[in-house]
Amino acid sequence: MTKPRVLVVGGTGRLGQYISKASLEQGYPTFLLTRSPLGTDESKTALIQSFKDSGAIIVEGSLENYESLLSALRQVDVVISPVTESKLLDQLKLVEAIKEVGTIKRFLPSEFGTDPDKVLHALEPSQKLLFGIKRQVRRAIEEAGIPYTYISSNCIACFFVSGLAQYGQFTPPRDKVAIYGDGNTKVVWVDEHDSATYTLKTIDDPRTINKTVYLRPPANILSQNEVVEIWEKKIGKTLERTTISEEDILKRIQDEGFPVNVDLATFHVIFYKGALYGFDMGPNGLDSFELYPEVTYTTVDSYLDRFL
Numbered sequence: 001m002t003k004p005r006v007l008v009v010g011g012t013g014r015l016g017q018y019i020s021k022a023s024l025e026q027g028y029p030t031f032l033l034t035r036s037p038l039g040t041d042e043s044k045t046a047l048i049q050s051f052k053d054s055g056a057i058i059v060e061g062s063l064e065n066y067e068s069l070l071s072a073l074r075q076v077d078v079v080i081s082p083v084t085e086s087k088l089l090d091q092l093k094l095v096e097a098i099k100e101v102g103t104i105k106r107f108l109p110s111e112f113g114t115d116p117d118k119v120l121h122a123l124e125p126s127q128k129l130l131f132g133i134k135r136q137v138r139r140a141i142e143e144a145g146i147p148y149t150y151i152s153s154n155c156i157a158c159f160f161v162s163g164l165a166q167y168g169q170f171t172p173p174r175d176k177v178a179i180y181g182d183g184n185t186k187v188v189w190v191d192e193h194d195s196a197t198y199t200l201k202t203i204d205d206p207r208t209i210n211k212t213v214y215l216r217p218p219a220n221i222l223s224q225n226e227v228v229e230i231w232e233k234k235i236g237k238t239l240e241r242t243t244i245s246e247e248d249i250l251k252r253i254q255d256e257g258f259p260v261n262v263d264l265a266t267f268h269v270i271f272y273k274g275a276l277y278g279f280d281m282g283p284n285g286l287d288s289f290e291l292y293p294e295v296t297y298t299t300v301d302s303y304l305d306r307f308l
């Protein structure tokens with residue numbers, strides 16, 4: 001069977017680069033839409049060159065340039081959009097273009113985190129600026145009748161496991177660790193490569209049409225305390241614990257400016273309100289582990305080995 005041609009919008013980004021790589025690795029003809037074709041942005045040259053060397057077709061364009069979207073969409077079958085958070089709403093243009101072209105068999109919008117339809121209780125400003133916009137894009141896709149898959153990647157390891165969920169820290173602490181509340185809320189932690197691997201597996205899988213796929217590697221459904229304990233065992237040392245009470249984080253959300261307040265409100269719904277686990281997935285929800293048991297995923301335990 002011929003593999004569908006994939007367009008990645010945002011394929012040079014923090015998550016998008018793993019998606020581009022997985023698309024190429026899984027043998028999909030891969031097109032990358034970027035505002036910075038080779039040679040125009042020094043910081044991206046090596047990355048884009050490596051994708052090109054692996055067979056990617058680089059397409060110049062942006063969400064603001066409607067004609068560039070139409071032209072790119074006419075060359076592909078599937079669109080994955082791990083586009084940056086500040087441009088989430090601009091995906092409405094992409095939705096419009098996909099509808100106009102009429103040949104796209106699957107669209108995966110920029111999600112890859114917490115299911116926005118499951119966090120109606122999240123606080124501002126993430127409710128309005130992150131989850132609200134992601135919901136708005138979902139509704140536009142559904143209204144346009146575009147076949148979709150929503151990927152709920154939960155806590156991506158390079159952002160969350162690396163620093164034991166310390167905000168803004170990306171290596172594990174060796175002396176002190178701050179714990180959110182009692183630290184016992186169950187959270188789902190997903191390696192960034194695995195998130196991309198599962199994402200690409202869904203795109204021509206008939207089971208995942210118009211579904212939300214929750215990435216839930218069973219060994220990675222762990223509380224913050226459990227993740228800290230795994231690290232402590234590795235370094236043979238007990239960290240000094242401080243507690244960030246719910247009141248503390250609510251105050252910080254109020255005091256901080258954008259975008260830190262959006263991030264902290266997201267931490268709040270994940271670590272205090274348990275937004276990632278323990279809810280009913282509903283008839284449109286699918287578990288990645290049940291769909292793709294053959295994937296050998298990276299456990300939190302093995303992920304942390306890189307920091308020893």
Ligand SMILES: NC(=O)c1ccc[n+]([C@@H]2O[C@H](COP(=O)([O-])OP(=O)(O)OC[C@H]3O[C@@H](n4cnc5c(N)ncnc54)[C@H](OP(=O)(O)O)[C@@H]3O)[C@@H](O)[C@H]2O)c1
Pocket residue numbers: 009010011012013014015016033034035036061062063064082083084085087110111112113114153154155156157159160
């Ligand atoms: N679950 C988690 O732990 C987690 C963590 C972080 C992010 N996320 C989610 O993942 C998604 C992607 O976030 P990210 O942080 O990876 O994104 P990012 O690195 O900030 O940006 C990704 C891409 O956006 C593209 N882009 C920016 N403006 C554009 C425009 N006007 N037109 C077309 N493309 C444009 C850039 O492409 P070029 O520069 O090549 O043009 C870049 O490759 C978001 O939905 C975010 O909420 C989840």
